[in-house]
Amino acid sequence: MSVDADRDLSAELASPESGLQGFPVDAICTGCQRVHVKQVRPEDVDAEIGVDPVTLDAEGLTSFKHVCHRCGTATWWNPTAVLTGLIEAKRSAEE
Ligand SMILES: [Zn+2]
Secondary structure: OOOOOOOOHHHHHHHHHHOOOOEEEEEOOOOOEEEEEEEEEEHOOOOOOOOOOOOOOHHHHOOEEEEEEEOOOOEEEEEEEOOOOHHHHHHHOOO
C-alpha cells in the first residue's frame, strides 16, 4: 500500500541529516530527487509561526533550503508530506 514500506521514518528523523529544529516532513531534493525526512520550522516553509504542524498540508508549504548529503551542498527540498505520525509520537515521548 505504501511506497514507504521499506523506509524507517523514525530512524531518518533521528539521523543528523534531518536537521535539528522544527517538525518532520517528508521531502524530496530538487537536485538529485533523493527523498528523506527533514525537520523544518514553520517559517522555513512559509507557514504561520506557532501553527500546530499537524494541521498543515504539505501542498501548502513552500520549498525550503536544506543540506543534501548526496549533492554535498545545501539544496532546495520540496515537502511531500507532513509526518503527523512522527509529530504525535514525539509529543507523547515528551509528555
Ligand atoms: Zn540532493
